[in-house]
Amino acid sequence: MGAVYRLAMREDASRLYDIRRRSILELAPPTMPKAEAKAWATKLTPSGMERKLRELEIWVAELDGIVVGWGAIQGDTLEGLYAAPEFAGQGVGAGLLGMLEGLMRDREFPSVHAEASSNARDFYLRRGYRASGPQTPEGAWPIAKELLA
Numbered sequence: 001m002g003a004v005y006r007l008a009m010r011e012d013a014s015r016l017y018d019i020r021r022r023s024i025l026e027l028a029p030p031t032m033p034k035a036e037a038k039a040w041a042t043k044l045t046p047s048g049m050e051r052k053l054r055e056l057e058i059w060v061a062e063l064d065g066i067v068v069g070w071g072a073i074q075g076d077t078l079e080g081l082y083a084a085p086e087f088a089g090q091g092v093g094a095g096l097l098g099m100l101e102g103l104m105r106d107r108e109f110p111s112v113h114a115e116a117s118s119n120a121r122d123f124y125l126r127r128g129y130r131a132s133g134p135q136t137p138e139g140a141w142p143i144a145k146e147l148l149a
């Protein structure tokens with residue numbers, strides 16, 4: 001997959017908001033109950049997306065100049081990963097994840113931490129993550145992956 005990665009800009013806010021919302025609504029079910037996906041999707045407002053852009057390091061993946069996914073990191077923590085549903089299953093998510101792990105490895109973080117949603121847990125476990133704690137009250141699964149072998 002020939003994705004190009006770049007840092008997100010403020011002008012990306014509405015596209016990133018839209019990708020997040022649609023990816024959750026369309027890709028999380030049926031593994032995640034529809035109502036749960038809807039509650040998760042609506043937790044973020046457009047202004048919340050703008051705040052994320054200010055507070056997190058957000059990278060986008062582009063295919064032929066189209067933003068097809070994004071991932072956010074803060075220190076050694078993965079704060080979000082989303083693929084546009086019309087590009088799902090084409091390696092956008094895995095490509096972004098590998099790129100973000102590479103950044104954290106270059107910064108010499110020993111491991112990466114995240115809270116996987118129930119629908120995405122197996123996606124991470126197949127990519128070297130392990131459970132690192134009990135399910136959170138919000139239903140997420142703490143996971144971690146060692147970066148420095």
Ligand SMILES: CC(C)(COP(=O)(O)OP(=O)(O)OC[C@H]1O[C@@H](n2cnc3c(N)ncnc32)[C@H](O)[C@@H]1OP(=O)(O)O)[C@@H](O)C(=O)NCCC(=O)NCCS
Pocket residue numbers: 023024027028080081082083084087088089090091092093094095115116117119120122123126
């Ligand atoms: C998790 C997510 C980012 C993965 O993105 P993606 O670009 O579809 O991921 P990839 O193409 O790299 O891999 C998807 C996996 O699903 C499989 N798949 C096949 N067809 C698929 C389809 N139509 N839709 C989704 N996944 C598909 C792929 O083969 C791959 O399987 P693998 O894990 O055995 O390799 C994406 O599903 C998403 O945005 N989900 C909603 C938001 C979410 O849950 N984010 C994670 C929060 S912790």
